[in-house]
Amino acid sequence: MTPLQRYAGEELSPSPHIIVLGSCKVGNFVVSTPALRGLRQRFPDAVIGFIGSEVTADFEKAMPEISWRVSWDCSLTNAGLLLQQTMASKRALHGEVELAVNLDGFNPVTCTLVPWLEPRFVAGGSLTANRRAKLPWGMDPQQRFLADPDWNSQAFLTRYQGVFDSNYIAELFCHLAYVHQHVDSSQIDLPWQEPGFDVPELLIHCTTARSAKIWSFHAWAEVIKAVTASGWRVGLVGSAAKAQRDSYNAGDSEEWLLRATSLIDLRGQTSLIQLAGACRLAQAVVSVDAGPLHIAAAVGTPTLAVVGNDRDGIGASPIRLWLPRGDHVSRTISEHQCDRCDQENFQNDDCLLEEHSCMAGVSVQQVLNWLQPLMQEKRSM
Numbered sequence: 001m002t003p004l005q006r007y008a009g010e011e012l013s014p015s016p017h018i019i020v021l022g023s024c025k026v027g028n029f030v031v032s033t034p035a036l037r038g039l040r041q042r043f044p045d046a047v048i049g050f051i052g053s054e055v056t057a058d059f060e061k062a063m064p065e066i067s068w069r070v071s072w073d074c075s076l077t078n079a080g081l082l083l084q085q086t087m088a089s090k091r092a093l094h095g096e097v098e099l100a101v102n103l104d105g106f107n108p109v110t111c112t113l114v115p116w117l118e119p120r121f122v123a124g125g126s127l128t129a130n131r132r133a134k135l136p137w138g139m140d141p142q143q144r145f146l147a148d149p150d151w152n153s154q155a156f157l158t159r160y161q162g163v164f165d166s167n168y169i170a171e172l173f174c175h176l177a178y179v180h181q182h183v184d185s186s187q188i189d190l191p192w193q194e195p196g197f198d199v200p201e202l203l204i205h206c207t208t209a210r211s212a213k214i215w216s217f218h219a220w221a222e223v224i225k226a227v228t229a230s231g232w233r234v235g236l237v238g239s240a241a242k243a244q245r246d247s248y249n250a251g252d253s254e255e256w257l258l259r260a261t262s263l264i265d266l267r268g269q270t271s272l273i274q275l276a277g278a279c280r281l282a283q284a285v286v287s288v289d290a291g292p293l294h295i296a297a298a299v300g301t302p303t304l305a306v307v308g309n310d311r312d313g314i315g316a317s318p319i320r321l322w323l324p325r326g327d328h329v330s331r332t333i334s335e336h337q338c339d340r341c342d343q344e345n346f347q348n349d350d351c352l353l354e355e356h357s358c359m360a361g362v363s364v365q366q367v368l369n370w371l372q373p374l375m376q377e378k379r380s381m
Contacts, residue, residue, distance in 0.1 A: 285302070
């Protein structure tokens with residue numbers, strides 16, 4: 001059994017077989033796209049396979065950087081056998097795997113899959129070749145940072161001064177794959193398709209699996225009423241209603257919002273790639289910290305992140321790490337400072353305070369002030 005080697009930027013063969021392992025979360029996939037683009041730039045003749053998710057499969061299939069793909073989270077009863085057969089056929093066709101890049105390196109499933117691929121080099125999380133222990137991270141800073149417990153802090157940048165320019169997760173992924181010199185990690189491009197409906201001027205997304213990041217639905221109602229009074233239509237995007245209730249903390253609040261306002265219900269009416277198209281065609285998107293936020297920012301639409309973080313970035317979301325970059329992206333600023341989520345390393349699903357002060361500290365007027373110039377610009381056209 002050949003020991004796995006930590007990748008430290010070595011040159012590969014002229015046409016290497018590279019496999020990237022991704023996450024089942026939408027935002028995670030979006031921020032992984034610069035690393036994929038960087039790998040293609042550095043190794044233009046590579047065969048780049050992607051072991052991804054059924055959730056983001058339509059994006060993966062449309063990415064020109066990806067040569068072939070398969071899902072690690074397929075729900076079929078014989079999913080493991082299908083994955084094994086796919087890998088055997090791909091190795092027979094494209095040769096042994098020279099490099100495995102795990103961009104979901106704290107997921108025990110992907111960490112277990114890496115040694116099974118028998119790569120020459122490994123970047124990111126993995127078990128050892130015998131699958132009995134975790135593969136040591138390595139001593140190079142671009143390897144060692146993976147063991148750091150706090151990627152979101154200013155202290156992280158101090159510890160890695162001269163290595164990273166920012167905490168942004170897309171930049172960290174590019175360093176992990178040693179392609180940071182081949183791509184601008186702040187530039188994220190997603191494929192998109194037009195949806196099968198007339199897109200309202202404003203799209204909103206109100207829910208998330210982590211309820212600590214949810215803004216008041218009464219505040220959303222005030223925004224919707226003000227915007228529609230100014231002549232814009234507002235559409236609600238997200239998963240189908242049942243999934244929103246069961247998995248994304250919507251409860252009955254979204255149904256109340258639809259009854260209380262002229263909000264247009266677009267939930268469950270698009271694939272992810274069509275959601276990207278809807279965001280691309282909208283005049284603006286306002287979203288809590290969730291997948292649609294990253295999609296909207298990636299397609300270049302003016303995007304407002306409704307986050308409960310103060311001026312110093314302290315609050316409910318790890319925004320130094322996850323907030324999308326770009327001049328077209330803005331965020332709210334909470335009037336209240338609370339570091340309880342930070343203390344929990346953002347592992348808490350619910351707010352740890354009864355009053356949810358950080359999200360309550362985001363005013364309706366902030367959102368309307370951000371929207372006003374966009375609505376005026378549209379009226380003057």
